[in-house]
Amino acid sequence: MSDSFSALREILKTGNIAEDISYISEPCHQRLLDALRNSPGSGDVVSLVRHILRREDEKQGRSSPSYLQIPRKAPFLKINWEQASIQTFNERKDYYLISASAWQPQWLDDSQEYPPDKPLFDEKKCRNYEPVTGDLFLQLVNRETYLSIGQRDAIRGILTAPENSTLVINLPTGAGKSLCAQLPALLNSRNNNGVSVVVVPTTALAIDQERALKPLIEHPTAYYSDDSVEGKEKNKGIRDRIRNGTQRIVFTSPESLMNSLASSLYEASKSGMLKYFIIDEAHMVEQWGDDFRPAFQEIPGLRKDLLRLNSFTTLLLTATLTESCLDTLESLFGQDLKVISAVQLRPEPAYWFKWCQSSEIRKQRLIEAISHLPRPLIIYTTKVEDVEYWKKELNRAGFKRHDTMTGKSTTRQREKLIKKWQEKKIDIVIATSAFGLGIDQADVRAVIHVCIPETIDRFYQEVGRGGRDGKACMSLTLYTDEDFNIALGLQKDAAITVERGLERWQSMFIKKENLQDGRYRIPINNPPSLSEKDIDMQNEQNRAWNIRTLTLMNRANLIEIDSEEPPLKKNFESESDEVYQKAWDLYRNCRIIRIRNESHDKKLTWEDDIEPVRKQRQNWSDKNLRLMKEALKTKRCISEIFAEAYNISARSMGNRSSVIVSKACGGCPVCRKNGVTAFAGIMPASRAVWQNPNFYLGGELQRLIAGEKILLIFYDSVEELKKFQRGRKIFKWLIEQGMRNIIISPEYREFIKENSKINNSFTFLFDNYEPYLIPRIPTLIFHPPGNPLSPNYLSNTSDIMRVILLSKNTPDPDREDRLLINIFPGKYFKFDIFCTEVSI
Incomplete structure (x- = not known):
């Protein structure tokens, strides 16, 4: 019998539920006691008591059921225990005992042989992937390990992404997808010098993400519509911090992104403060964007215009990527996007x-x-x-x-x-x-x-x-x-028909405004016709159908959805509020597009190009x-x-x-x-996704390596490295010069773990050198003495630049009768000479 169950028994026996129950550890026990304090319904009491009994049965693995003593007083009066397969026995004047049996309903096939509630109360562990060794920068979010190999590969892929790249992260629920947005954003704003925007589909998710980051960011990070005085003030603070680059991360909806937040994001992008543009639950771009949330499919136009101002990385996160969804994301964000996928179906x-x-x-x-x-x-x-x-x-x-x-x-x-x-x-x-x-x-x-x-x-x-x-x-x-x-x-197909879509498009395009660079401003509040039905259509409904028409045309390559900067208040200081409001109304009621097909307004074009997209x-x-x-x-x-x-x-x-x-x-x-x-099955590991990843290599190291792919540094002994902390100093110097992959076995990580500058760098830790699995970025390898050297360490077939620290007594991997230091034809230094060269 567990201590928590024994304590609960005593509480129920005495009826004293007002006392401190902080020592009650089982969540189901906590739920019952909270319910008993707050006038529960009879169904609540029955189901929660059953949960406790069955949990104890499965937890203890008993052949005989657990029991509780129930007093004959409120709230246990007039309880129908049988509705939850709970049996009463040993009835006395003031109390009786109860126990519960497995749920095996006759109407549910196979439940007699496989009681459906048994693994639930047993809390059987089903997930088969384990946490993996973390990189040092995880300390920023108070972690030492990655939740999964998929999370590790995704975060490393994000941090090595080339400028202006777009990356789809496809990880199963529970594998750590949220951290793929949070951690890169935090790493790129450590000095309150950057902001990342995360578009989420629901306010509930924005609030939940804000709660998760509370220990790391004190100011609000969830931006959503709130007309209260406090809400307006909070949102103004977020907009101001985005402008000056101190917000770090903001979670918001597509609608807020396209409207009230847009001006602040333009300002952040102009000053190079926008680091990541992230869409969480990116499958919603297709699922909800095609139906009742067309703003989802307007996001790429805003992103495109922001990229004209400065570079940033785009992340599309999902746990359920279908082929149709990927087609949609490619059509909206460009076909050159990359996918990191580690998809294991849910085993639970x-x-x-x-x-x-x-x-x-x-x-x-x-x-x-x-x-x-x-x-x-x-x-x-x-x-x-x-x-x-x-x-x-x-x-x-x-x-x-x-x-x-x-x-x-x-x-x-x-x-x-x-x-x-x-x-x-x-x-x-x-x-x-x-x-x-x-x-x-x-x-x-x-x-x-x-x-x-x-x-x-x-x-x-x-x-x-x-x-x-x-x-x-x-x-x-x-x-x-x-x-x-x-x-x-x-x-049933929610996409607009060819006839209706063409009618809407012609109605919008006839009122176009010609802008520079082949772009047009198109009104989206225009009715498709002057019929009574169209004139009476609600404005928001009409706008939504017009936006769907534009996104359908975008997917069929007739047009390209673009964007423009919202009107800034500071540009209207000499104007009346009415003029500024009119400018905002124009911005909200129009969209910017670029023509891709000059026959965009012909019915034959719509039949040839739009209809296949609708059918697909x-x-x-x-x-x-x-x-x-x-x-x-x-x-x-x-x-x-x-x-x-x-x-x-x-x-x-x-x-x-x-x-x-x-x-x-x-x-x-x-x-x-x-x-x-x-x-x-096993969660798959992904290979390095970038052929030309983003990395920096310091000028001093470039001078020393002199265009070679490999630089060897031969040390006398591990003791030499520990002397005057020269090992730590050389690791620090090499990492500051751009070494990002660190190949070092756990027993030698003392050289890097206690160095705060190293911990804050984008460095990735590996036990072994596997060139096809690690990012293609400068790599530092520490090879311990006494171990044979793998030939692939020195291979010229890999384009990864390597600095290898190894013992001067390391044999030639091709011939053990000679030392590598005596025959290596490339660039190398002895340890003390290298230290002198770089002033360590």
């Missing part, structure tokens, strides 16, 4: 699907499921009105510790929900797909869909909210026939829904279906490399039927 979720004959049966099964499953959990549905329906049904069933989130939730509602969610004040979130993007609630044990997602991509993303701590979680989908119709309706999008959409339906049919392993969705073929055009998914399955109907146990 076990998948369960059940068709329900009616909505009433589904409701009964959902209430049964949430009565039995551990907390916290998420219930996903498709429509906003369904969220409200399930909220009422949970209330009727005695559940109070829940909240809701949809795309219509206000900023205050989102903030409040996230705070309660993270503080364990609520156990269940009922939501549409608006909830969860990037929100790092690690211990979600179950994700329930009471709908059919319209794409396999959406399904995988939402299931991915569970098990982020690497432990087992459950995906349960309860669906009816009507759900197929809803999914089909959502999946529809084909991808059809495939996505087909794969979702196939998952429900349970005819092949779910990992095969996900792999089909996320594998990407190589392509010679644009020099695209393939993306191969490493398969994993935590359990699915097919695997359970065939007796296949849960499995997880």
Whole structure:
């Protein structure tokens, strides 16, 4: 019996829950005690008590169940324990005992042999990748290791990116994608001299990212619409710090980026302060940009104009990159973008699907499921009105510790929900797909869909909210026939038709304003016609359709979306506020474009160029829904279906490399039927992505190496290196001269670990020299005495510039009967001579 369980037993026995419970360690125990203090519903009490009992059973591995003594007083009166498979026994006047059994519902196939709740309460570890040795600069964010090999390769790729490059980072959820945005931004603004902008799809994600960086950045970093006095003041402070380069990092929405933040970003870019332009959850550029958030696909135009002012690196981060998504990103950001991918399917979720004959049966099964499953959990549905329906049904069933989130939730509602969610004040979130993007609630044990997602991509993303701590979680989908119709309706092509799109384009283009350099200013608030239907269309809806028309034309290469600097207040000091406001209205209601095809306004061009783009999008959409339906049919392993969705073929055009998914399955109907146990493939490592990475080489070292690829420095002994700390000094000098890869075994890292200047440099640590895996940048190799030297250290086939410190007694790798120092034909120094040469 655990200490926490024993303590909880005593608290329940005495009923004294007002005392300090900081010593209670199990999260499920904390949840129950918090609930008992705050008038819980009967359903909350039953499910939380069950969680505690079943967790203790699985934790202790007992054959006989654990039990609790329950007093006969509030809030334990009129409790229906049986609804959660809890048995009562040893009944006395003042108390009784309870225990819980595994959940094995008759209606859920295979649950008799494989109780779905067992691995959840056991908190079975499923993730098979381990942290890897970190680089010294990780100390900046109080870490010593990378979460995964994929995170390591991604961050190294970002830090060696050439000027103006664009990099797609494709990492699985839980592998450390967020740090790929945060760490480079922090490293490039250590002296409050730089800013990076991170575009996020939801306010909830901006708030969550700000919370994560609070220990490192005191000032606000989340920029979102807030009309309160405090909110306006906070946002003004962020804009001011962006202008003067002290903001470091800002998280914002596409809409804020394109409007109120744009002026500040232009100022930062002019002064060279803009370091990284980052889109988190970049798959949303396609998914939401094509539908109800067209601002996502306007971002590339703003980026293009900012790049005219100064150089910066563009990062596109995602955990779910499909071929269609990559096509979209290439069309918007350029085909020369590079991809770092280390995709392993999530091994944590076990998948369960059940068709329900009616909505009433589904409701009964959902209430049964949430009565039995551990907390916290998420219930996903498709429509906003369904969220409200399930909220009422949970209330009727005695559940109070829940909240809701949809795309219509206000900023205050989102903030409040996230705070309660993270503080364990609520156990269940009922939501549409608006909830969860990037929100790092690690211990979600179950994700329930009471709908059919319209794409396999959406399904995988939402299931991915569970098990982020690497432990087992459950995906349960309860669906009816009507759900197929809803999914089909959502999946129907949202792109504008050829006829309607051409009508909108002609209406916009006829009112164009000719700018310099072949660019045009196009109004986006123009109705497509003077018909009553078009005139009465809401302005925002009309603007959104016009923007979709422009982005569709951009993808078909008829036009190129560009941008222009917003009006600056300082340029209107001699003008009235009305003149300045008119300038802003013009900026908001227009977009800048460049013509790529002179036949852009001809119907034949639209039929030849636009229609194929529309059809391709529809084909991808059809495939996505087909794969979702196939998952429900349970005819092949779910990992095969996900792999089909996320594998990407190589392509010679644009020099695209393939993306191969490493398969994993935590359990699915097919695997359970065939007796296949849960499995997880190995997270793949990526090769160096840049042929010509960005690096600096100091003039002194260039002089000494004299155009050679290899410079050898021969030392007498390790003791010589330790004398007067000359080893540390020479490492410091070489790193300051541009050595960035450091090949050194752990036992000799004393030469670099305690040097603060080295720790703050972009240096990458390796145990071994593997030229095909490390970045193609200047490399410092420390070869310890007594070890044979690998021939590839001296190979001329590698274009990596190397400085090698090695013992003077190192044999020639080709002939052991002679010393390398006596026959090496290239550039070399003895250690003491080199130290004299560089004044160490």
